[in-house]
Amino acid sequence: AQTVTQSQPEMSVQEAETVTLSCTYDTSESDYYLFWYKQPPSRQMILVIRQEAYKQQNATENRFSVNFQKAAKSFSLKISDSQLGDAAMYFCAYRGGSNYQLIWGAGTKLIIKP
Amino acid sequence: DTAVSQTPKYLVTQMGNDKSIKCEQNLGHDTMYWYKQDSKKFLKIMFSYNNKELIINETVPNRFSPKSPDKAHLNLHINSLELGDSAVYFCASSFVPVGSTGELFFGEGSRLTVL
Numbered sequence: 001a002q003t004v005t006q007s008q009p010e011m012s013v014q015e016a017e018t019v020t021l022s023c024t025y026d027t028s029e030s031d032y033y034l035f036w037y038k039q040p041p042s043r044q045m046i047l048v049i050r051q052e053a054y055k056q057q058n059a060t061e062n063r064f065s066v067n068f069q070k071a072a073k074s075f076s077l078k079i080s081d082s083q084l085g086d087a088a089m090y091f092c093a094y095r096g097g098s099n100y101q102l103i104w105g106a107g108t109k110l111i112i113k114p
Numbered sequence: 115d116t117a118v119s120q121t122p123k124y125l126v127t128q129m130g131n132d133k134s135i136k137c138e139q140n141l142g143h144d145t146m147y148w149y150k151q152d153s154k155k156f157l158k159i160m161f162s163y164n165n166k167e168l169i170i171n172e173t174v175p176n177r178f179s180p181k182s183p184d185k186a187h188l189n190l191h192i193n194s195l196e197l198g199d200s201a202v203y204f205c206a207s208s209f210v211p212v213g214s215t216g217e218l219f220f221g222e223g224s225r226l227t228v229l
Contacts, residue, residue, distance in 0.1 A: 033215045045220040095216050104157045
């Protein structure tokens with residue numbers, strides 16, 4: 001069975017600095033998708049970034065980028081120029097190629113220090 | 115124009131009562147989900163419907179019953195509420211996985227408090 005592990009329950013970073021959140025996963029599939037979701041205090045889950053496993057290029061969305069290491073089964077999220085609005089829970093998620101269900105990590109709470 | 119909307123957003127009720135949470139999506143998605151998020155923020159899938167057909171039915175008490183009148187709606191009914199049912203319940207929707215990334219779009223959540 002697939003699993004997703006986020007080993008950092010909490011991270012903190014100074015405003016304007018860069019932080020990396022780690023995520024590892026376990027799977028025997030070759031076709032899959034990986035996601036980072038953000039859940040701010042307002043509760044709503046918002047997609048931050050997605051990565052298709054068949055793409056070698058790391059996904060980037062403005063200040064958010066991933067370091068996708070397929071062989072190591074690692075999918076870390078880098079946030080550059082951290083802003084106060086980035087404070088949230090961040091969840092890593094995995095979906096197999098033909099599966100309806102996302103497998104979720106336990107989440108990392110990101111604190112931004114002004 | 116809310117994509118996935120849930121009502122109510124807050125619900126406080128007594129043990130033993132029956133309550134419902136409604137969810138509607140206007141994204142044209144085929145698949146809808148109910149998740150439970152506990153106090154430690156862990157997300158647990160409960161149910162999923164694809165075109166009104168139940169496709170995921172995780173181990174949840176049978177006091178929880180989903181109903182999908184059409185593919186744009188997925189409601190959750192809970193009978194005989196217990197203290198442990200207190201949580202935030204999220205509705206989500208997505209396109210079917212084939213040919214898409216299957217990313218989820220979430221509602222704002224419904225915080226249920228059972229006293």
